[in-house]
Amino acid sequence: MTKSPAPKPVTGPAPHGGPDAEGPAAGDGGRVHRALYGFARRLTARPKTVILLWAVLIAVCMPIGGGLTSHLTEQGASKVVPGTSSAHADELTKRSFPQRSERELTVVVTAPDVNTPRLRAFLAALDERLAARQRTGQVEGTSSAYTVFRDATQQFLTRMWERAGGANATPGERTDAVDRQVRQGVVPAALVTAARDTARAKDAGQVARIARRATVAADWRRFPLPVPADALERLIAADGKTAVVSVAHPVGGESDPDVDWLRATARTTLASAGADGAADVHVTGELALIHDTYKKAESDNALMETVAYGIIFVVLLLFFRALVPAILTLAVVGLSMTVSQAALFGLAHQVTLTQFTVTIMQFVMLGAGVDYSMLLSSRYRQERLAGRSPEEAALQATVHAGESMLLAAVAVVLAFGATLLSPVDWIPPLGYGGLIGIPIVFAAALTLTPCLLALLGDRFFALGRSPMSDLERDGAMGRHLRRTAEFARRRKAAIVAVFLVATVPFALLAAGNRSTSDPVKLSPVTDSRTGFERLAATWGDSAVMPTTVVGKAADGVVRDGRLTDRGRQAVARLTERIAATEGVASVDSATQPFGRVWDAAQLRNEGFLHDYVSQDGALRFVVVLKDAPFSAAAADTVGRLEDTLRDAGTAVGRLDVGGATQVDLQYGAALRTSFWQMVGLVSIGVFVMLALTLRSLLVPVRLIATIMMSNVWAVGTTVLIFHHIRGEAVIDDLPIFLTVLMMGLGMDYEIFLVTRVRDLIRGGRSQEEATMAAVVDTGRVINAAGLVMAGSLGTMALSSTLMLQQYGAGLGTAVLLDATVIRILFVPATLLLLQRYNWWFPTVRRHRQPAAKVG
Template sequence: MRALSEFVTRRPWLVLALWGLLALLSAYPASQAPRNLSADPGSLADAESTRVTTLLRERFGEEDTNTALLVTRHDPPLTTPVGQAAYDRLLAGLEDVPGVTRVLAAGAQGAVPTVSEDGRLSLTVAQIPLEEGAAETLARVRAYADRVGGEGLAVRVTGGQAIADDFTEFAESDTKRSEFAALPLTALVLLGVFGALVATGLPLMVGVLSITVAMAGVYGLTRVTEVSTFAQSVITMLGLGAGIDYALLMVSRFREELARDGDSQAAASRTVLTAGRSVLFSGLTVAIAMAALVIPPIAFVRSMGLGGVLAVLLTVLASVTVLPALLALLGERVNSPRILRFPWAQSAGASAAWTALARRVTARPGLAVLLSTLFLLVLALPALNMKTGYAGAWGLTPGVESRDALADVRDLGAGGLLSQFEVILDLGGERYGPDDRARFQGVVEDLRALPGVQTVISPFLTPADLAGDAGSGGTDAIAALSLLTSRSFSEDRTLLRVTVVPDAYLRADQIDPFEGRLRGVLKDSGFQYLLGGAPVGEREFSRALTDALPAAVLTVFAATFVLLMVAFRSLLVPLKSLLMNTLTVGAAYGVVTLVVQGGLFAGPLGIPDDVGVLDSSLPLILFAVLFGLSMDYEIFLLSRVQEEVLRGHPNDEAVVLAVGRTARIITSAALIMFIVFAAFIAGRVVANKSIGLGLAVAVALDATLVRLVLVPAFLKLAGKWNWWLPDWLDRLLPRLRLEH
């Protein structure tokens, strides 16, 4: 660390030139990264739904199972000659859109209603590519819908691809808006803390710099793997939140050191050796927590973990290199121009008010621990009823086209088109013959009779079924039957296919009961079977994330325990840290569950009341980010307590002095993080809003109730046991000293 401090303070221009070159090279790829991110939750290589998709493509020749749903409002109604003529013109042009392989007109869906009774609302299905070219085809469909829409014909587009594209678009725009909203508010807080414009600008610069370089790294990741749209949100939160946090600590320590002798180079060097050590250690704990996202076997989630680790490491690197280099050059000018002069401006000096609070807390530590713990546990209780899954279009706020159009599809009674289950029946290598027909038809009839099933697409539909409301009959129905037969048998006729359409769009919390009824019929059929489709894939994805959470938690716990044990030469301190951080995470889980799933205060926060579930990645993301960031405040406080103990103060007095000296830093940093996280609540992607809400609540609780009440009270109760470590273990562990 000493070599680094001497290098960055003796060669500041070289350090700044290298960072300037890096920022310049990163600018273009960073700007291109957002458009290459994906909202597709992905799939699991060996999952049942993935095997079904593979069989449909390889054995049934199914290449265009992706659909775009066009919801059209007619005035005059479709039942009038003028309305029908306008609709026919829409169909004619839609069939010519490049990439559209087939168009199913309104009324031609058989048992699925696609025209309202008054003829003013209709649904048209356009089949588009499943993977390559899907986004481009959908963009052309949307552009066409915009062109033909006008007087008497309003067209909106939804479907799986449309929902995913809207997620990507609004996740990007929400993140940019959050940055623009958070930066000026953060600048005001920093101005109040430092009172000087130069000192205010330095933390903001570090945050923006680390985000830019991290997003360039994410762009590189998009070249080799699919990267989640939420990676951008995580990077922005960590880059701004942690970056400003660390810079606040560094600039505060530099101002203190500069006041001693006025030597800017020496002050910057001492800042790296003291505050820089704490920043390095804090960043390492955050990076370990973010690495937990790499554990699930899902590229989509792993990309978020890699992006988070990259953002944290770059933030730490910028904080201990470019920032001290600037400070060494600026010297006393860091305090100019002086705009505000507040007596509580950030410094290492003890605060009388916070010291007095610490004395009151430690005077009755048992009561403080009991009441604080009970309060956090009460907040965490709703998390026991947490339901997770893929919210689909309901994970967007009203006003987004794909969500509003899907609401119309639901009102038509055709929402099940986006929740279709694909059934593959295996004849054990034997070709389908007359003896199999009755058994196959019996399975279809049993599936059709299940509650919640709107229709079952199979070879046993009649021409009347296919004609539906349109009443086309005749040649059209016979042609449709021919197509239906070809889709129902594999090319070698050893596999059978059935598509089950529910009578409504299934939310994540409704998938398991419906799927259970299907599997009950299929198990009794005598056929070997596979069950796939979008609902099954979503459920498998959610379950994989849920199953990965215990391993991620244990990995982070173990690594963090070892790091804290090395840093503070204690067994009790790291154990206490894990328990209290867990309480904070649990409280955040409970509040988010209560708001997003339960609907409490959802309206004022702009969260729809029909989401029903939390995004399946939310518990893991919240745990990783929260656990890492909570350790920042833990290390700020504990390192000062340890420092006071090493100076010879008794444990109780060391706790009081540490709170008095660190509370300003902790509360100021927490206020800044709260602003950054709360800015995301104003977005249009519910998952981002949920993450922002959870992080904002956790930071507020962690920096006040936990660090300034619960931790000091616990340290007072533990007394000398805080710093107990067996002699044999003390000899084995490396030595590390933290100061700030």
């Protein structure tokens, strides 16, 4: 380590357009500069007090932020769009058919033969444990092959016990009566022992326990009592290798269904039954997939954060050439995250937040916060090189860098604020993360960093190799930036043309891709995904993710939770019409509960009809499509199904179409609407802010256009990597996610560059001189900031969750291209091409003279 020489005072004009060339901060710089000057003067006068206040705030927030995780929900990730037909169907399903709502979990058991005594014992024991939770209200109900056989056995034995005299007869009298039934052949041979045990039962509770034992003991492949074969086909696979247990949870519970408890209980019960080596058990379902994805993402956070901090630390070391500023910069950002988590904890009591809210907030804060601190401390070094004292350099750095930081932070807040208007449930929680995190990390960077500089002076850059030398101009980076600026000056028109032409193939890749919201394809490899894939392999994707038709029955169709004669005829006719719709494979309804028409005797078995007609008069039809749920063919079938329902009129009632395919269609439509709404709102907000601040119309227009260019390149690259090379699905919300973040974060670099150009023009430079000097002055910061942001956001690509992988790849690509190519080459070329028109602003030209020579 060598000690860097102290900067020497200079006289005359500041080197390379330094601060002396720009005039005093509180002078001509405008209202923002004057406000920042007063703020910075008070701030740097009391650095210890400011640092102490932050220390107290962090100490208070640390225990509060620790409780945030317990207030994050997993249901905020639903892709059902409020106000749509699928939302109406979903709401009515939750209210009238809670056992078939999104809160239904499925236990999947796979074995060479699920009919063995041990596995029958397992299913019985699991049902007993679930029954205990049902009594406490934590579980709504269960269904499985075991419950079907048990109910049939219990019904048979209870009727026999009652015919034998029930509680009014003595055990001997009941035994005699049962023996007569045995001799008459009324009792199947396999149930004789159970029947005689029933004769000695004192009450119905003992009869139920005997029925459970008899159910486990019987061979289900040759069960001694008649049971609906159609029902069993949905619960045990035809090859006897897969069985399912449906577990419905109450709607409106205070917490999500306890996936972890159910999974642990199923596994311990399997072991207790002595079948843990003979079978596999998995828990799946919509909420189980979301739950496992969140847990995976949460566990991946540690790896992603470690890698991100490692990359950022290396970049900071190379940028500062010193150890202390790298550590202090990361400390400022890390401590501000503690305050943000405490703020989110308070917000979580009012709005829905998810694990992704925290994940995105942390990575956005890490990238943006380091950018702000680098810009500010870099500007401090430039001020010192221009001859200012450490205290004055800290003050001037806060004023000049503070304006760029403020504009960048406002742009990010505008981008995240627009997300709150989206009708798609998962988008607003991401917005809350940015709205909370960015102002806090901005405040920390704008207060703590200047105070540390004022307090430590040049010691802020301690333990380094010439950290106070002119790093912007000296060395390989400075030479590269000068060559780049000169190349942009000589080839400005060609550069603009090449960039526009290069955008075309990326745009074609992005436009030609069919994205998806398939929760299975986009989820990581987890227990729930394995279970779902086994269900789909056995019964088919469309059967596991069916289309549903739900609605309130018309008057006279349902009475007391049962179809009337008129209702039965109307439902049967509609079922036939739905089944005849092109693309429909089968239909379940109250007249054919399992895809085949039941006769009147079968329909008296109401236990199998409660999934299709509810006590409050709602009807449900389950439609299995011939094509995969998320395919274009399935979407066409749903369109024809809606036509069928319209043509059928309201004889049955007003019905809405829901289910996976319809949700995907309406979610995609809402995403497209949200995308353009957010792009429009953010573009208008950013345009107005920058136009008024920078006194220019063309600069904000070009900034927004180049952000869109970065997004098109990033989406196209992501589609190329994941779809064309890796053969995986591309998430359909990738464009909107990239746009939200890049409309905010990607603007930092142009704001850094353009504000520097404007400051140099104010100091008397021509447009060409100012642009070329600004590329050199800010290029090192912009490149380092791009590496920091790409290192922070790009580490999401290390996640086991495909969604985060694509977010990370897209954002990393967008940021790197934006910082290293677009802002360093394309933007200077356009600035040089447009010359004085960059700063054309009608109000300024009408009311006052330009502050400096332009062009």
